[in-house]
Amino acid sequence: MHAEKIEENDLVFLVFDNRSRWLLQVKSGESFHTHRGIIEHDEIIGSSFGSVIFSRPHESQGYKFFVLKPLPSDYVLYMGRKTQIIYPEDAGLILLYSGIGPGSVVIEAGTGSGALSCILGNFVRPDGHVYSYDIREKSLRRARKNVEMTRLQEVISIQEGDILTMDLDHANVDSVVLDMPQPWEAIEKVKKYLKLSGVLVSFSPTIEQVKKTTFSLRKHGFIEISSCELMKRMLQVKENATRPEVRMIGHTGYITFGRKIEDVKNPYRERKPRNEETIDMDGMPLREPREP
Template identity: 40%
Template sequence: MPIKEGDYVLIVGDGVRSVIKVARGSRISTIRGVINADDIINQEYGTLIKTNLGYDLAVLRPLITDILLERADRVTQVIYPKDAAQIIINAGIGPGSRVAEAGVGSGFMTAMLAYYVRPNGRVYGYDKREDAISIARKNLEMLGLLDWVELKLRDVISDGFLERDLDAVILDMGDPWNAIPRATEALRFDGVLVVYVPTVNQVIKVLRAMSDYGYVDVRMFDVMVREWKTEPDEVRPQTWVNAHTGYILIGRRTLRPIAQPTK
């Protein structure tokens, strides 16, 4: 399908990498010169366009992660794709999954969940902050993923989740241990609880609560991705790495009655 006005495109080459929304009549400036948006419209994705300085840049269909990282607004810390990928795989989330998430924050994790539960799954996203819900809605709309998401302005610790028998619940909030009783009542028996926290101090409280509420097969890991330079004449790790984002804790609900913690 050819490129249309209003599409997002990824422009790549010679040190250029940016996601642009194509607007008729506009000029796209890069460090390798300028291209006219009109020269992109009606071209096939994958086409090469010459800048006014003579560089060939590729015009590609952006991946969901390209749009998220480059174009989405942020009002909170977000879950990055490297962590989202591990959460999705290890929680067994796929087409048809019904998943709740608190908090939604800027909607980064929500977007990745929505992308993978399509076409017949559903994501129930909760946040107690109105600004977070509205930025998340805007980001999901931009990505075309809102059809798979229900966003709810609600405090999950005091008011709980509205769904039951969920396949997975994901908690990314300051005090997730306080939301574990509510997450547990929303999960199906043997459903997957995922908790994402940045500090070890939080990890300890989460592990205690998971044990109290009868979770089994509890695992914890963090994710290091080391990017490498891919210049054929200089293949080596990049100089700077992101050393830490967060810890991922995953466990399975059991039939233990939720009103009776073990300790």
């Protein structure tokens, strides 16, 4: 397979070392200033992803920079952000357990900086679509820039809207993904937009939010409800000192899933469900515990 040539307006991932790395949209005639000299965009345009270029002036700087094709994880970690974003590990889990893929139609709220929107957009291509809503104009502006930079505007629509109060013109979408402060308040409304068997995903940083969301999913008849947390531990690889890194991101958030099911009454004798709910939202027991 031939190396992929870089064209004007392409997004590249410019790497100097572990700490100095940037997402760059290359434009003819422009320069990028780094602490290790200047990178001329024209030197990148026309080269291939995987090339090495040297900072100018070559005589006094001449440091090596690597030009890579950005991965979805690079979009997220190196794009401009105005809000807390979803980390690539969490996004990966969301994708696998929601089944979001090529052709999926997804509703997202809130958009935030558009980090998750870009990951979802990348995976629903070429004929799926992500409809993303946020109430804050500042977030929307940043998210639109990020979507344009990643050139995903054909598969992502970013709109101002309150998912809690607006009646959106959507039906039979494959998934709804919520990353907002009060996801439990949105469940009843967004259930209407989901197709049967569709997946609702909610990302929340605190256990209190998970609990309220789970209770709301149960109340509104969702099934297959589960919540989890992912922790990624990086390894330091050194001669005779290969071990986990000392520092890590200890917490990102909890991910809750639920699936929409047909709402039918049982015409037969209702079997008593096993009651897994033993406490209510205020922590009070729903039933007296059984005598051992």
